[in-house]
Amino acid sequence: MLIDIRDKLKGSSPRDLNYSFPHAAVLLPIVNNPREPELIFTLRSPHLGTHSGQVAFPGGKQDETDLSLMHTALRETEEEVGISPRDVQVAGRLSQVVSKHGIVVTPYVGVVPVDVQLVPNEAEIASIFNVPISFFLENQPHGYDCLSFEQCVYHVPRFNYEDYLIWGLSAVILSEFLNVVFEIDSLVKVEKK
Numbered sequence: 001m002l003i004d005i006r007d008k009l010k011g012s013s014p015r016d017l018n019y020s021f022p023h024a025a026v027l028l029p030i031v032n033n034p035r036e037p038e039l040i041f042t043l044r045s046p047h048l049g050t051h052s053g054q055v056a057f058p059g060g061k062q063d064e065t066d067l068s069l070m071h072t073a074l075r076e077t078e079e080e081v082g083i084s085p086r087d088v089q090v091a092g093r094l095s096q097v098v099s100k101h102g103i104v105v106t107p108y109v110g111v112v113p114v115d116v117q118l119v120p121n122e123a124e125i126a127s128i129f130n131v132p133i134s135f136f137l138e139n140q141p142h143g144y145d146c147l148s149f150e151q152c153v154y155h156v157p158r159f160n161y162e163d164y165l166i167w168g169l170s171a172v173i174l175s176e177f178l179n180v181v182f183e184i185d186s187l188v189k190v191e192k193k
Helices: 002-010 069-081 133-138 168-182
Strands: 023-032 038-044 059-061 089-093 104-113 125-132 143-149 152-161 164-166 189-192
Touching: 002 089, 002 104, 002 168, 023 069, 023 168, 038 069, 038 164, 059 069, 069 089, 069 104, 069 125, 104 168, 125 133, 133 152, 133 168, 143 168, 152 168, 164 168
Parallel strands: 023 104
Antiparallel strands: 023 038, 023 059, 038 125, 089 104, 143 152, 152 164, 152 189
16 A cells, blocks of 8 residues: 555645745655554644644644755654654655645655654644544545635535544645545535635
8 A cells, every 4th residue: 555655646746836925844644554554643732822732744834944845844743743754754745735824834745664653742742643544535524614715615524533633724635645645536625705
C-alpha cells in the first residue's frame, strides 16, 4: 500500500494558490505498518488561540528561517509530536488550502517507522492518536459541515473516530489524500453561492 501511495502522489498535480496570505504547512504522517497503515492526528490544546481543541495534522506557520514549506512541516511536526525529520520519508504533497484565518496551508505526506516515538508538546498538543487508513475507506462520513470561502460553499465531511471529531481543514486535506491515493470520489462538494 505504501508504495502505491508514493506512486499516486508522484503522478498527481497539486494545486498552488495565488493569495498574498501568510503560509503554513502540515504533515500527514503515515505509520509504516504493512498490515494496517495509520494516519497520525493531534488534538490541539484547549488553551491555544486558534484551532484550540480541534483535531489537526501536525504543522504550523512558516518561519523566516525555514528553507521551504516542507522544512516548515517537518520542523513543526518535530516540535509538536517529537518525530525527527530524519524519521520521515516525504512521499509527496497535496494541494494548498486556505484556513478560515486566511493562511495558505501546504500539506505534505510522509511515511514514518512503525516504532516511531510520539511525544506531545504539552503546550500545544492535548493528545496524539492514530487512525487506520482503512477506517476512512470502509466508513462513510458521519455528516457534513458547510464552509464558505469567496463565492463558494464547501460541504466538508465530518468523521467521528472514537472520542475524536475530524472535520474542517483537516477533513478537506484528508479528503484530497483519499481522492488522489485511493481514487475515492472527492468527499468535499462545492457549490457556487
